[in-house]
Amino acid sequence: MILDHKTYELFGKPILQRLKIKAPFSFDFPITDHACFLYMIDGDMKYKYSDRQAILPQKHSLFLNCIHSSKTISSLQPGETKEIMVINFHPDILKQIYSREVPVLLQNLNVPISNQSIEHINSDILIEKYIDGLLFYFQHPTLVNDDILVLKLKEIILLLSQSANAPAVQTIFNQLFSPITYTFKKIIEANIFSQFNIDELAAQHNLSISSFKREFFKNYNDTPANYIKNKRVQKAAELLIVSSQRIKEIAFQCGFNDVANFNKSFKEKYNISPSVYRQSQK
Structure with missing residues (x-):
């Protein structure tokens, strides 16, 4: 009243x-x-x-x-x-x-x-x-x-x-x-190769985890973890071909926080290790 x-x-x-x-x-x-x-x-x-x-x-x-x-x-x-x-x-x-x-x-x-x-x-x-x-x-x-x-x-x-x-x-x-620059997708793409985890990305959007996941699926028709991992692995695959950086450096540059996790994710997608992939492409 x-x-x-x-x-x-x-x-x-x-x-x-x-x-x-x-x-x-x-x-x-x-x-x-x-x-x-x-x-x-x-x-x-x-x-x-x-x-x-x-x-x-x-x-x-x-x-x-x-x-x-x-x-x-x-x-x-x-x-x-x-x-x-x-x-x-x-x-x-x-x-x-x-x-x-x-x-x-x-x-x-x-x-x-x-x-x-x-x-x-x-x-x-x-x-x-x-x-x-x-x-x-x-x-x-x-x-x-x-x-x-x-x-x-x-x-x-x-x-x-x-x-x-x-x-x-x-x-x-x-x-x-x-x-126009403050859209959901703009923020995701700006931070996708950073060291941010899902909790931190949700905080960037000022959303709870559950709200963030719902909004993410609505925009990408995928879970945040799966979409972000695939994008990071794809970027790493490109760098393995065009860059002479060490695999460890490429992993960190693409948002992975340790090499073991990067190797596992890469092999799940391409069925070979990053080092073998690089050699095969060259």
Whole structure:
């Protein structure tokens, strides 16, 4: 149940929102085109995404990509009042207010490809003081204008860029400006020859193991272990022909963490050892 909801808009789009909500409540995030900074002013909240959930305590915050659906905030403790501050980051507005100089946080400086869509930010004294400043403007709406809203938007971006969470925040921001590069298959292909295991690949997609396997099968019609092993062995077979590297070096380059495992996988696919395969091809 929403007790109070105040919003300030910038260039026709909501930028700042202050909500007072009485539990129990549940709210599903719509599919949209922006990122959000969600701060718990008072009380705590349960945040659910995919098949996982997180508890957001008072004075903690979440930075999240709102493009993806299946995200819900809720509280099931009857009678409690929660107060939440939401700051929205629209790509077109960010481009407009940073037309001359783009801050580092919004620049694509070798940002790793990742589908990470949420970052939990612990209690931070500078962010807490920033929220206090926003509350002042919600108490004095006659003082608010576009220039103030632009300054407050730039201020929170500056604070996030100086926080310990800056790398994750930059990754999520970058998804807004280059969403096509953040597809499931793009991440798989970018990491297929790395030393990542299935658990780490699932974490790269911000998915649980079970969700990752379901999504993988939907995209590749195969299990992650089998598909990745075959791709690595195929790449190794190519290198055995065109490269003079030692077999051990090729195995590590293709994502295998030990030679014995590589030899076994290679023989399962080609029915001969890597050394015999290399000799036969030459």
